[in-house]
Amino acid sequence: MNGMLTILVLLPLAGFLLNGLLGRRLGPAFVNVVGIGLPTLAFLTALWAWRTLEAGGGAPIIETVFTWAVIGEYVFEVSFYLDRLSAVMALIVTGVGALIHLYSIGYMKGDESYARYFAYLNLFLFFMLLLVLGRSLLVLFVGWEGVGLASYLLIGFWFQDVAKARAGRKAFITNRVGDAGFLLGMFLIFTAVGTLEMDLINEAFAGGLIPVGIATAAGILLFIGATGKSAQIPLHVWLPDAMAGPTPVSALIHAATMVTAGVYLIARLSGVYLEAPAASTLIAVIGVLTAFLAATIALVQTDIKKVLAYSTISQLGFMFLALGVGAYGVAVFHLFTHAFFKAALFLGAGSVIHALKGEQDIRRMGGLARRIPWTFATFLIATAAIAGLPPLAGFFSKDEILWFALASGQGGAVWLWALGSLTALLTALYMFRLLWLVFLGTSRMEPETERHVHESPISMTGVLVVLAVFSVVAGWFALPHYLEPLLPLPELQPERAGLHMAQIIFAVMLALLGLLAASWLYREGGKPADLLWQNLQRLHRVLLGRYFVDELYDRGLQRPWRWVSDRVFLRLGDRVLLDGSLHGLAALARRGAEMFGRIQSGSLHWYAWMTLFGIAAVLIWVWRYV
């Protein structure tokens, strides 16, 4: 039907406007109905759109809304494009989105800016759908910037706290760096191809008429944009700080949906990357390094949300590894499963924080399993899923990634696989460490906190249960196969094609090894682990310092830039050049006025004399020149 996609995109926007303009006056009941109802309707619309797509045999549905601009022969249209890839993304965004809106009712209850929270969350959904459904890179970019804005607003939601406001700013500025790359890549593609419609770009690159150099440059530039949004090295520093926002926001924006926009972008433009092996190799290397380094940092974090933040960075690294070796469908598969179990983990963490009245330090938790059983059970399932234990969702997607990292004919390499497998081991280790320190063992809570521990309301645990169920079953859906007409899987290297079974067994062994190691290291509140770290003090310090990347940026970029801003731009440019020239002009005008003011003496005779001189001058001039 016509207008289906437009309705889908506009529903959350309506929610934003209603809640933003009226929510405060009409009270929380109205906010709930609008804030939960419209995303749910959007999800149903997405389901309907998906059914329509499948009824048409998967042929893309294109819906033009209006013509944005006509410049010479180029026409820029706002149009939506639904194929299997964007349908999967739209379902994830609206589905997980609607669940998290529902969860937020319990979590944000009593907050003084309740309506503002739901307005922002709906705004985020609107921009995310624009990003996912846009046919043109231009529309995608509008959504891309819009989700950045929503992310900024929600990280700094409690802006009275300076540190939180600053975290929002950091996220925004770091993303700006990536966006510069995105824009340049977009310009380059436009000059090379002459259109910004992504399906046409893919066709043009697949036609083989575009030089490899341009494909590589455009691919790397767009990837720079993706590193910003998806928190990959070197622009990963904003995501851990983004945990300053409310926990459901961390679950929705900074784990399940927005941060996967970079993965979606590259999968969407796979036609470009197929022509640019160098750019793909770069993506694989950055991806696997990010996955590994973030996993090592997650091992020593003590804030429950920071552990999950680094885990998200690490899992995104896995997705980029898959993209880099040409397995685009597999990356989307991991994106899909990750959305469920990571949302479950974050919301579980939110439930823990809620139960402990804001406590986030895992050193002051422990023994919560029996006190909050529903949270524990769902957290356990999600942990097992992310660690890659069969038959849960994470097992299937991660195994496929490692398999293609090893065997793909488009850049699969042993070292990528080895580092990826090591990361998978670390993933199991840090996730079970978290589980042990939070839920098992004996309580290390403050007595005052411990007395108030309570299970969260049904609106929160219900959502957790749904997400936990999906963490189990999401992997059974063969998404790469479903996407294959769109995103073909790479050829396998013939000599490694027979190793898949061995790889699966190895991966499961690694996950179990991680589980065993965690259960041994983190019994009794982690005493064996503390002993181990005492022998590795230097490494421990580096990990605790997150490889000192923030400090490096501070020394290498921020301080020199601040110096230049202060000395050159402020003191020289602003105060001397700009202020100087303007003050100079003002002084000139004042002195000139004083001088001419003296002529107006008030003496009638003096005026008559001047009239005489004037007439004489005019007469002389007329006589000489006319």
Next chain:
Amino acid sequence: MTTDVNLLLAVSGMLFALGLVGVIVRRNLLVMLMFLELMLNGVLLSLAVFTHLLGAEAGAVLMFLVFTVAAAEIAIAVPIILLLVRSGRTLDPTAYSGLKG
């Protein structure tokens, strides 16, 4: 005819110059006003001459218009001067230079 025109124009110029010198030299507001009228008459004389020369009879009408306006001006200017004198007790314009804008 030509000499007549030149003569008339010379008289017009002289009337104007005389008026100007009078306005500059005299220190009495009423006298200055009279010299101002003299200047105006000089200009009007030249207007009359040129009107005649070009045969544009509309000029004569314009002349009478200017006379009327000038009379109205004087009718306003003299009361103003009277009011000034009532407060300042002098006809010297330098005494009123404080009135500048």
